[in-house]
Amino acid sequence: MQHEVRRAAQEAFEKGKAAITRSADRAMLAAAHQRALDEARGLIKEESKLAAREAIARAVPMQRQATQSHIDELLAAERSRLEIASREALRMQSERLQAEANKRVAAVRAESSAQAEAMASASARAMLEAAREDARREERIHAVNLARQEVREALEAERARAAIERSEAVKLALAAEERRRGAEVSKVAVTAVLEQSAGHARSVEAMAAAQLRRALDQAELRHKLQQKQAVHEAVQEALERRKRAEEQSVAAMVAAALEAATQRHVAQTQAAVREAEAKVRASIEAAQREEAARLREEAKAEALALIKPQLQRQQAVEIAIREAEERARDRERQLASQVQVRIGELAMEIAEQPKAVQEATRRAVRDAEERADSRLKMVHEAYEKAAAEQQVQIKELLRESAVRAKAQQQAAVAQAIGEAEAKAADEKTSVLETARQAVQLASSQMAGQLQGTPTRAALQLPYTSGASHRRCGTPFAISERHNQAYKETIKLFEPLPRDAPLHRTPLISHVTGPDGVGLVHTTAEPLLSAQECEYIIGEAEEWAARAGGWTSKRHFNHPTTDIPLAELPLTRWFLNSDALPNRIYPLLGHAFESSLPNWRALRVADAFIVKYNASGGQTFLSKHRDGSVLSFNVALNARSEYEGGGTWFEGLGRSLPIERGHVCAHAGGVLHGGHPITGGVRYILVAFVILEGYQNWAMRFMKSVWDY
Ligand SMILES: O=C(O)CCC(=O)C(=O)O
Numbered sequence: 001m002q003h004e005v006r007r008a009a010q011e012a013f014e015k016g017k018a019a020i021t022r023s024a025d026r027a028m029l030a031a032a033h034q035r036a037l038d039e040a041r042g043l044i045k046e047e048s049k050l051a052a053r054e055a056i057a058r059a060v061p062m063q064r065q066a067t068q069s070h071i072d073e074l075l076a077a078e079r080s081r082l083e084i085a086s087r088e089a090l091r092m093q094s095e096r097l098q099a100e101a102n103k104r105v106a107a108v109r110a111e112s113s114a115q116a117e118a119m120a121s122a123s124a125r126a127m128l129e130a131a132r133e134d135a136r137r138e139e140r141i142h143a144v145n146l147a148r149q150e151v152r153e154a155l156e157a158e159r160a161r162a163a164i165e166r167s168e169a170v171k172l173a174l175a176a177e178e179r180r181r182g183a184e185v186s187k188v189a190v191t192a193v194l195e196q197s198a199g200h201a202r203s204v205e206a207m208a209a210a211q212l213r214r215a216l217d218q219a220e221l222r223h224k225l226q227q228k229q230a231v232h233e234a235v236q237e238a239l240e241r242r243k244r245a246e247e248q249s250v251a252a253m254v255a256a257a258l259e260a261a262t263q264r265h266v267a268q269t270q271a272a273v274r275e276a277e278a279k280v281r282a283s284i285e286a287a288q289r290e291e292a293a294r295l296r297e298e299a300k301a302e303a304l305a306l307i308k309p310q311l312q313r314q315q316a317v318e319i320a321i322r323e324a325e326e327r328a329r330d331r332e333r334q335l336a337s338q339v340q341v342r343i344g345e346l347a348m349e350i351a352e353q354p355k356a357v358q359e360a361t362r363r364a365v366r367d368a369e370e371r372a373d374s375r376l377k378m379v380h381e382a383y384e385k386a387a388a389e390q391q392v393q394i395k396e397l398l399r400e401s402a403v404r405a406k407a408q409q410q411a412a413v414a415q416a417i418g419e420a421e422a423k424a425a426d427e428k429t430s431v432l433e434t435a436r437q438a439v440q441l442a443s444s445q446m447a448g449q450l451q452g453t454p455t456r457a458a459l460q461l462p463y464t465s466g467a468s469h470r471r472c473g474t475p476f477a478i479s480e481r482h483n484q485a486y487k488e489t490i491k492l493f494e495p496l497p498r499d500a501p502l503h504r505t506p507l508i509s510h511v512t513g514p515d516g517v518g519l520v521h522t523t524a525e526p527l528l529s530a531q532e533c534e535y536i537i538g539e540a541e542e543w544a545a546r547a548g549g550w551t552s553k554r555h556f557n558h559p560t561t562d563i564p565l566a567e568l569p570l571t572r573w574f575l576n577s578d579a580l581p582n583r584i585y586p587l588l589g590h591a592f593e594s595s596l597p598n599w600r601a602l603r604v605a606d607a608f609i610v611k612y613n614a615s616g617g618q619t620f621l622s623k624h625r626d627g628s629v630l631s632f633n634v635a636l637n638a639r640s641e642y643e644g645g646g647t648w649f650e651g652l653g654r655s656l657p658i659e660r661g662h663v664c665a666h667a668g669g670v671l672h673g674g675h676p677i678t679g680g681v682r683y684i685l686v687a688f689v690i691l692e693g694y695q696n697w698a699m700r701f702m703k704s705v706w707d708y
């Protein structure tokens with residue numbers, strides 16, 4: 001009997017042990033689960049990183065290209081529309097003005113010639129009438145005087161002759177009287193003589209009257225001729241005067257019409273330019289807004305696409321966990337019911353045993369059950385805790401990867417937008433400027449055409465300075481031998497030791513010159529620390545405060561607001577003792593390795609700190625070539641401290657903004673400029689570098705890069 005009880009107890013222990021072993025199985029299951037989760041977590045991390053990187057790599061160029069082409073299209077369309085509109089407007093304006101001027105000239109001419117004729121004929125008629133009247137009066141007076149004179153003379157003569165005749169007749173009468181006595185005839189003779197003399201006097205008077213008539217007729221004829229002559233002259237003179245007056249008034253009216261037309265045209269073209277400017281600005285801003293919205297949407301979609309597989313994976317893991325939990329609970333339930341069945345069996349067996357044995361057996365079973373339960377509970381708790389921790393970790397991982405992906409996405413989008421904006425700003429400035437110049441040119445040409453003297457407009461665009469270059473009298477004054485100004489400044493900078501080592505600094509090349517050689521480079525990592533940059537700005541500003549401001553007249557062709565390094569001993573010491581030999585010359589040597597015959601002959605010939613200030617001061621430096629073999633500039637303050645800026649390159653068609661401590665190095669002969677800043681202050685250190693002892697090579701190098 002006792003033996004049986006011991007066996008039953010033994011069995012109960014065995015079952016307890018088996019239950020414990022099953023609990024250990026569960027722990028193994030949990031461990032396997034943990035491993036599966038670790039793997040899943042590793043996979044998620046790797047895959048999400050990879051997917052994020054790939055998505056960004058795919059998205060960024062596509063976005064850039066799309067932005068670029070969209071903006072290009074917009075600008076090209078706007079530019080051609082503007083050109084066509086401006087050409088058409090000018091053509092129509094010029095035709096209209098020409099037609100108007102012609103019409104007015106014709107009208108003025110017609111009007112004034114009609115007026116002139118009417119006035120001339122009226123005044124001629126009046127003059128003719130007056131002249132006729134004068135002449136008639138004078139003629140009459142003259143004729144009368146003449147007739148009077150003639151009559152007087154005739155009468156005098158006649159009187160004299162009559163007196164003579166009378167005295168002769170008296171003499172004759174006396175003689176006849178003497179003879180009367182003899183003859184009556186003598187009396188008759190006297191009477192006849194007297195009658196004869198009276199008849200003679202009458203005929204003389206008639207002759208005088210006829211003479212007077214003739215004289216009057218002749219006077220009338222002469223007068224008529226004179227009158228005709230006078231009228232002709234008066235008409236000629238009046239016409240002449242009228243013509244002169246008419247010409248003067250036509251010229252004055254044409255000049256006034258031209259002046260008004262030119263003013264109207266200038267006002268119209270200015271308004272057109274303003275309108276075009278506003279339109280271009282609005283369309284670019286709209287394009288930028290659209291682009292930014294589109295990029296944000298794409299970034300959101302990209303981030304969602306990135307997170308989606310991770311969410312799916314998380315769901316799969318959660319389902320796996322739930323299934324494993326379900327299986328574990330099934331096993332527990334099975335186990336519990338088996339234990340219950342066995343307990344029932346045992347209870348039935350025990351009921352048939354003596355009391356003490358029953359009690360011992362029950363205790364043993366209870367103990368075994370309790371131990372199994374507590375082990376089960378511990379395992380269960382540990383399992384629950386691990387599962388909860390894993391959930392938290394998975395969530396954290398997912399959140400981190402989503403945040404990282406989003407940040408990368410945002411950075412890529414911000415960069416794309418920044419580049420698009422900078423490009424658009426460049427394009428906008430040049431499109432507007434070109435439009436403005438074209439309109440000015442056209443209007444000045446039109447004014448010239450209207451005045452009959454063609455004008456040649458010599459216009460200066462902001463980025464057109466021809467072959468000029470900084471501080472050098474000739475385009476090839478690029479060595480200490482050619483540029484007198486370098487003779488002193490070069491002494492401030494020490495040459496490199498002949499055995500200086502060359503480090504290869506990571507670089508980004510931007511413009512490719514002859515034989516595929518890079519002509520413009522920027523650093524991939526900062527070359528100067530933020531603190532070094534701060535010291536340089538500090539020394540420059542201190543000097544400016546002492547000297548009463550920055551200098552702005554040191555460079556002849558393209559002056560910058562700057563301070564030469566001759567004035568800044570600490571910065572000079574820093575450059576000579578560390579920055580130049582250890583960082584900058586090796587950088588230049590590496591960047592232009594395939595072009596330079598001997599990089600250790602590089603030497604700074606002049607350097608200065610330049611300040612651009614958007615609120616009062618210089619904001620940009622126009623297009624130019626430096627009188628150097630190579631030039632570099634170091635950004636001394638953070639990009640967040642100004643808007644715009646960067647060095648602009650013709651060969652690139654845009655500016656290259658760089659962050660504080662970074663360097664932009666380029667061949668001195670490429671066409672470049674300081675891109676305008678629209679806000680804040682920009683400080684840079686600029687240096688012109690030559691290759692000592694290689695003057696002829698330097699000239700050839702300058703020529704070879706001239707067109708890039
Ligand atoms: O402002 C810049 O980035 C260019 C400066 C420059 O070209 C010069 O000072 O010669």
Ligand SMILES: [Fe+2]
Pocket residue numbers: 470624625626631672673
């Ligand atoms: Fe320059």
